[in-house]
Structure formats: C-alpha cells, structure tokens
Amino acid sequence: MTRRRYLTRAAGGGLVVLACAVGLLALGPGGPGGPAAQPVRVQAPPPADSLAAARQAAGQRPGDAIAWAELGLAAVDRARTTLDGGQLAEADRALARSLAFRPERNYEAQIGSGMLANARHEFATAREFGLRSTGMAPDRAAGYAVLADAELQLGNLSAATAATQRLLDLSPTTAAYTRASYDLETHGRTAEAVLALERALEIAVTPGEQAFSAHRLGDLEWEQGRPEQAEQHYRHALAVQPDDHCAAFGLARTAAALGRTDEALRRYAELVARVPQPQFLLEYAELQLSSGHPAEAEAQLATLAGEVRLATGPLDLQLARYLADHGDPAEAVRLLTEEWQRRHSPLVAEELAWALHQAGRDQEALPHARFAAGAGGTSALAAYRSGVIEHALALPGAAELLRTALRRNPYFSARKAAHARELLG
Template sequence: MENRATEDRPAQPRQERRARLRGRLVIAAVAGCAVLGTVLMLLPAERTAPRAPAPAPGAQALTAVAAGVPAALPDLAALIGEREGHLRRHPEDAGSWAVLGTAYVEQGRRTADTTFYTKAENSLRTSLRVRRSAEALGGLAALANARRDFRTARTWGEEARQLEPRRWTTYPALIDAYTGLGDYKAARGALERLTELRSGPAVMARAAAVYRDRGWREDAAAQLADAAAGARAPAERAAYLERAGQLAWERGDREDALRHFQEAVRIDPDQRAAQAGQGRALAALGRTAEALNAYRTALAKQPLPQYALELGELYESLGLGQAARVQYDLLRAAVERAAAGGADEELVLGQYEADHGDPSSAVRRLRAEWLRQPGIAVADALGWALHRSGQDREALRYARIATDQVHGGGVRSALYAYHLGMIEWASEQSAPARRHLQEALRINPWFSPTRVREAREALAALGDVPDTGLPEESGADESGADDEGEPVGDAKPVTPRPYR
C-alpha cells in the first residue's frame, strides 16, 4: 500500500504543471500581441494614412487666381470676403489689393455682373498706388479683356511684361488682347514665349485657343483634352471641357459637343457657358424643349447678350415671334448694364441690329467697333451689316477679311463662310457664292437654326453654276492695308499651316 501511494502521488503535480504551462502560453501570447501592436504603430503608415485636409475654399480660389485659371464661384466668394476683411485691417497691402481686383474680374466674368468690374478697377488701381507691380498691371489687362477693351488690355499687358518679363501669367492676357485686335502674329509670338516659361493645363488651354484661330482644330482639340485631363480643380476642368465642346460644335459634331457640355455642367453646375452650349447642341439635335430650358438656365445666372440673341433666334425659328422679342429686349438691357460697368457689347448689339433691328444702326456701331478693335469677328459682323443695308460692294471687303487665311486668323467658321457666300450671291458672283455656301454646310451643317435653311435655299436657287475660279481679291494688299488704305489685321502676311 505504501508503494501504491507513492505511485499515485505524481498525478496531481502533472496537472498543476500543465495548468501553469497553459498560463505561461497565454501570457506569452498577450505579450507578443502587445509587442506586435507596438511595432506596427511605429512602422510608417501607407494605405491607411489619413489624408491631408483639403484647402479652404478661399485658398483654392487664391491658387486659381494666382495661376490665371478658372475658379469655382463659391470659392471666389470666399476669397473675396477674406481679402476684403484683411484689407480693412491692412489697407497698405498692395498684393492683397491686386488679388482682390483679379478675383473681382473673374467673378464679373462668370456672372456677367459688370458692377464687379468697377470694383476690380478700383482695387487694382489702389494696388498700383501703393506699389507698382506686374501682378496689378496684369490684373488690369485681364479686366480690360473682360470688358472687350483690347487696346487698353494690350497697353497694360505690355507694361506688365516690361516690368517682369518672366511672369508667365501676363502672356495669356496679351494673347487675348492681340487676338481681339486682329494681330495674330503677335498672339502667336506671345504663345511661344508663354510655352518657354511654363507648361501645364492652363498653357495647353491657351495654346488650343491660338490653334483654333489658325484653323488647326485637331491640334486644338488634343491640347484641350490634355488640359482637361491634367486640371487639378473641378472648375478648371469644367472650363476646358466647355471649350472642347465648343470646338466640337464648330466642326458640326452635335453629339460630341453635347457630351462635353453636359460633363462640364456635371462637374461645375455654375458653368453657364456650357449650359448655353447645351442649348445649341440640343436645338441642332431636334430636342427643342430641352434646348430652351438650357438657354433659360444659362441666362438666369449669366445674362450675357449673346445668350439672349441665340435664344431669341431659336424662338424665331420656331415661329414664336413674341417670345423672341422678349429676348431681344433682354439683350438691349444687358448691353446697357454692361456699358454702365465699362464693358463693350457693341459687337453683339450690332449683330442683333443687322438681322432683327436697324441695319443702318448696325453699320454705324460696327464701323466704330472696327476702329477700336479690328478683329475678324468685327470684320464679319460689319460685312454682314453692310450687306443687310444694301452696301454689298463694301460688304465683300470685310467678309473676305474675316475669311482671309493670310491676313486673318484662319479660323474655320460656318457663319463667316455663310455670310461671304450670301454677299457674293447678292453681288452676282454665283460660282464663289456656291463654293462658300457649300463650305459653310460642310464645316457645320447645324450652325444656325435659321441660316442653315437660308443657305440651302440659296444653293437650290443657284443650281449648277460653272466654277470660274476664285474672284479677284479686293481686300488687303501686302502692306496690310485694304483698298482705301485702312489697316487690316496683321501688317505682315503670315503663311498659315494647312488645315488637317
């Protein structure tokens, strides 16, 4: 029995050892987890790292304004409020005055509220009084372009360039000014300098505008596609998509234009130019009710005379004369408001008077506009107004300037070709009239809800006419002057790149 008791004794200690072992394992596991957790906490985070907070709206707009790119309207409002408050406390801050003035310019441009232009001028001139800077001079150039005062824009822009030649944001304003004055050679030179100083989406978009004016539509479209892909902010990307939509519209691609416009509005609901673009494309697609709504939406938030003119003409094409007259009254009121803010909308008013009002008044207005800023848009409008007032011989000179690829910009415009063809028909130049009317319909078969029908009717009336070659040009000679010695566009001929 003593031996049996001795044999049974080790059983209890074995159970105790197993329990102690299990305890040690649990403790070790807990300790290991704690160590592992500590190690993981000390490792650099990769996928789970918290993102940096987005910049405040005012800071986003400040970045956009400083870089000369479109900014969202709410961000602009935040920036303006912040700078106004800052300047009440620090009225001698020249840089903040320049930023505020430039932000006012953008706000006025995006809303068509020209009271912002008056505020912008006051702010920018205050900045100059405190300290002369290329930033303030460039802001004044941008303001003058927004007001369609291209001579003043050129003056301010060239002063800014002289003061600080390597400030790249000066050159877009110079390009706009030179283009508005019909100086396409200078515009190309400014673009070349811009591309030497800077690259990126804003420069691509600017290059696209110059390429479009030269008739290089494929190159322009490629630049805008790259600009939209590289844009950092939604408002900037929406602006480039709107311009791409406009290019698609000009070449008669209704569906592609509509896609671009719709995407621009989806990204930035305040992109009113894209909403008006939707109106054009939808009308061409026969979706009239949607087109009318798109135009009304654009006009409600950005009451530009151009939108009122387009909507009025759409109503006319539908036989709704009273509704059209309402829009034309709105157009006149918008022109008056613009003039109160120092903005020049005489071009649109002249276009309206030529077709729907008093052609003689259109001629007077557009002659004065031509003296101020002889760009090809003014040449086309003046030529058409002269035709509508029965002065076809002189009308031909200006219509040919608008479509002249040597002295002009080379832009491929269905409207310009249509105007030239109709003036030639009235001048009994049947063969060139037929060619130019056909060209208008090839460029964009839906360029106008009323003029397309008129072009087709004119072609039917012309029938088959012999091609007698191009008429002798009575436009500008090699000196850059027309038959009566008036300067036309560039003073020196420029050989354009072939259209591709």
C-alpha cells in the same frame, strides 16, 4: 498657394468674361479614350471661397498693396466664371487702391489691371498693361496671358501667337494650353486646337479649370457639327462646376440641334432668367422664331433693344449682331465701323461685313468678309455669311461657301442653314 501660382491661375480661362466662345482660348484630346471620355475627376475645392478669402485678407491688411491686387484678381476671376459684370467694379476699386499704395513695380496690380481691361473689351489698354508687365518681369508668365488675349482681340495675330508661345514655354499650365488652343483655332488648325484643349483638361487643377476646358472642347465639337459629342463635354463641365453658364448655353444649343426643341427652349428660358447676356438672348429669340413662337421671341428682342439703348463703352459684338439681323443694320454698320477703326480683328471684320450686307452694301462688305476668312474665319456661320454676300454679288464662289457652311456644321443656325439650302436650290 503662392502669389506667383495664384497669378498663373487667375490668368486662366479666357479674356472675354461676359461672352461665351468669342475670343476664348483652349487645348486637349477629345475622343473615345481621351480625357473627356474618362470619369469625371473633381479636384478638392479650396478650403474657402477665393474671393471671400481675398476680401478678408485686404480687410486685415488695409495698407498692403499686394492684398488689394489679389482682391482685384479674384474679383475679375469671379466675373469670368459667373458672367457677373458687377464684380468688375469691385476689381477696379481694389486695383486702384493697390496702385495707390505702390504705384511703381507693382506687378500684381499690372496683371490685374490688364485682365480687367480685357474683360471690359478695352483691348488697347490691356495691351499696354501686358507690355508693361512683361517688360517688368520677362520671365514671369501671367503678363504674357494678358498680352496674348489683348493682341488677339486687336487683330495682331502674329504678336498674339508669340505671346502665347512665350506663356506656354514659361508655364505649360491649363491657362497656357487654353490660349494655345484658341490661337490654333484662329488660324484654322482645329485638330491641333482640340489636342491642346485635351491637354488643358488633363492637367487642370481646379474645378473651374476643368469646367472651362471641358466646355471649350464642347464648343470645338459644336463648330465641327458634332452636337452629341459637344453635349458630353458640356455635361462634364456642369458636373464639375454647376454654375458654368457657357456650358448651360451649350446644352441648350445641342438640344435644339438634336431635335429636342422643347428641352432647348426650357434650357434657354432658365439661362436667360439667371444670366440675360446678349448672346444667350439672341440665340433664344432665334430658336423661338425658327420654331414658330414669334410672339415669345419679341420679349428677348425687346430686351436686346433695351441693352443697345443703355450700352456704354466698347462695342459688344453680340449687340451689333442683333442690330444687323433684327434691329437697325445702318446703326450696326456705324458702330462696327468705329470698332474696326479701333481694332482690325477678324471677329470685327466678319460682323462688319454682315452688317454691311444687311444694309444693302455688299460691294463694301466683300473685302471685310474675305479679310475675316483669310485670317482664319473657319466657322460655319462665317462661311455662310461670306456665301450670302458673294451670292448677292453673283460671284462664282458663293455656292461652295454655302456648301462649306453646311458641311462644317449643319446645325449652326436652323434659320440660316435653311436659307443656305434655299440659295443652293
């Protein structure tokens, strides 16, 4: 595989390596007869583990800046696929060594450093690397992947779309189509986002690309209230890549939605034992609470409280969500206000609005909720939250927002869907 092709592959997937469905990008046709309905077609895996091969190459060529940059890229990619943040430290060391050997005109290390910054949620830094790499090589694709991811998370939606379009023009690969899909989804163009993901799946080369595209198709089906179809995509993803933890998370979600509560609880328990990520712990706890297991839920909530105490660096929005719903809403407001000052992302606006509501500050919450909705906040959860805030303020649009949430995905949350129905009377 050429270095240029490796860069394109390494920039694939999504930007947030330690979360599922938040800030990930995708495209493709999902329905009867589409690629997702076809038999699983697994490409032959590479002859050796890519991270192990990169380590070996760096060891054999210890003075080669490119070898160290490729090790950094491989380590970031491994973190993305395994949700193992420990790989990011190895990536950091390798990329620093690459830049020490070649501080100027080191495109590969610029890309790797941008991917690493995005993975760490250091989006302003990632944007700098994206701008630097696209300025250095405006006709190479990988820099636009880094830039698109960063601009999106910073809330610069027009700039994100422009970078995504340039990426797609230069290299219409799975990496480009997955980003195009997320860009479309962000703007509320869900049907087109599905088409883009289907195309991503159709042209995927590696098992990782196939799995990522399939589980993102599952996420889109889930958001549209179709758990049976979502489940098929998640099973497809796990068939080609058994350690796709986001697909495993999706199967736990869909089992709960389809009334298979014991199976869902088992799947969540197995998942958090392997990968105790905040999103997984939080949804597991909420299922335990809604299914009559409050004592068991306390274990997950205690783990989340510990993660809040130990957290350093950029804010994890899932931990802020935990604080708003199960911890200290005032602290969630403080942290999210700081994050909002760093980036005017619709994702941050939605979480800040909800934290303000939970803290009893609905009038302040309203403009943030409306900003998120205006920027493409089309999920059932977003509509529910806006509806609850408007209901608290006795605004006439509350009922329609709550009905929209239940219409879009009646399974988005057992507890919150029941609350929406209660408010609707």
